[in-house]
Amino acid sequence: MILYHEYPFMLVDHVVFNKFMKACTPHWERISRATAKNLCIATYESEKKKLKTLLSRVHKVNITTDLWTSCQQICYMVVTCHFIDFDWNLNRRVLNFCNIPPPHTGRVISDALDKCFRDWGIDNKIGSITVDNASANDSALRLLRKVFNMRKALLVEGKLFHVRCCAHITNLMVQDGLGQIEPIVKSNRSEIKYLVASEGRVLKFSEHAKNLQLFPKKLFLDVSTR
Numbered sequence: 001m002i003l004y005h006e007y008p009f010m011l012v013d014h015v016v017f018n019k020f021m022k023a024c025t026p027h028w029e030r031i032s033r034a035t036a037k038n039l040c041i042a043t044y045e046s047e048k049k050k051l052k053t054l055l056s057r058v059h060k061v062n063i064t065t066d067l068w069t070s071c072q073q074i075c076y077m078v079v080t081c082h083f084i085d086f087d088w089n090l091n092r093r094v095l096n097f098c099n100i101p102p103p104h105t106g107r108v109i110s111d112a113l114d115k116c117f118r119d120w121g122i123d124n125k126i127g128s129i130t131v132d133n134a135s136a137n138d139s140a141l142r143l144l145r146k147v148f149n150m151r152k153a154l155l156v157e158g159k160l161f162h163v164r165c166c167a168h169i170t171n172l173m174v175q176d177g178l179g180q181i182e183p184i185v186k187s188n189r190s191e192i193k194y195l196v197a198s199e200g201r202v203l204k205f206s207e208h209a210k211n212l213q214l215f216p217k218k219l220f221l222d223v224s225t226r
Contacts, residue, residue, distance in 0.1 A: 002036060002040060003040055009033040009036045009040075010033060011036075012032070012035075012036045013033065018030055052121060054085070055120060055121065055125075056121060057086070058083045058122075058125065059125065060083070060125055060126075060155075061082065061122050061127060062083070062126075062127045062129070063079060063080065063113075063128070063129040063130070064080045064082065064129070064130040064165075065078065065080070065113065066078055066131070066132065067100060067109070075099065075100050075102065076097065076098065076099055076100065077097075077098055077100045077112060078094060078096065078097050079094070079095045079096040079113065080092060081093050081094075081095050081120075081122070095116055096116045096119075098112070105136055106136050106137070106139025106142070107140075109136055109140035110139075110143040110144050110147075113129070113144060114144065114147065123148075123151075124148075124151060126148060126161075127160070127161075128160050128161055128162070128163045129141060129162065129163065130163040131164070131165060132164070132165045133164055133169065133172070141162045145158045145161050145162065148161070192219050193221065195219055196219055196221075202219070205219075
């Protein structure tokens with residue numbers, strides 16, 4: 001439950017949780033946060049071993065990776081592996097989710113990716129890596145291409161190795177298009193910020209919408225990167 005729903009370890013201290021577990025399992029005994037943490041780590045290591053075994057039987061894998069900064073100003077990298085198993089089923093597995101301290105240069109990113117690939121035993125099985133159009137990613141993949149070409153591990157000499165994220169390219173196109181009507185976009189954003197800053201303004205806005213026989217909708221600000 002803790003792993004599946006990403007609950008904090010303090011869940012095991014909750015009274016209702018322990019009553020629920022006692023009702024489900026009469027032999028349930030309360031455990032500490034440290035025990036819950038150790039059980040989660042043990043489960044992770046067990047699942048990691050199974051996935052490593054599965055990946056060892058796969059010929060090629062493709063990688064997607066991205067970096068972003070959380071609201072706590074901590075930069076994270078996620079590495080996701082995509083592959084087809086022997087039953088011709090498309091699989092997707094997160095291999096790594098870790099903090100990458102600055103500076104986020106091409107060398108730092110390439111080293112982090114190479115370390116991840118070696119840890120999972122897929123450093124000679126990479127078919128392609130999909131990233132956004134950040135210059136650091138371009139630099140990182142140039143470095144990785146040189147390394148993998150030396151190992152003769154890439155298809156068609158790495159011509160298919162670097163894949164640019166289509167969603168990011170589409171977003172850049174949309175942002176460029178919105179730039180043509182920037183005054184209108186800014187005005188709409190300012191109006192929405194003003195309205196959602198007060199519950200009374202939102203209610204008044206909804207009343208006006210109903211009077212005009214318009215279906216009122218919840219107001220959201222757009223996210224420029226999405």
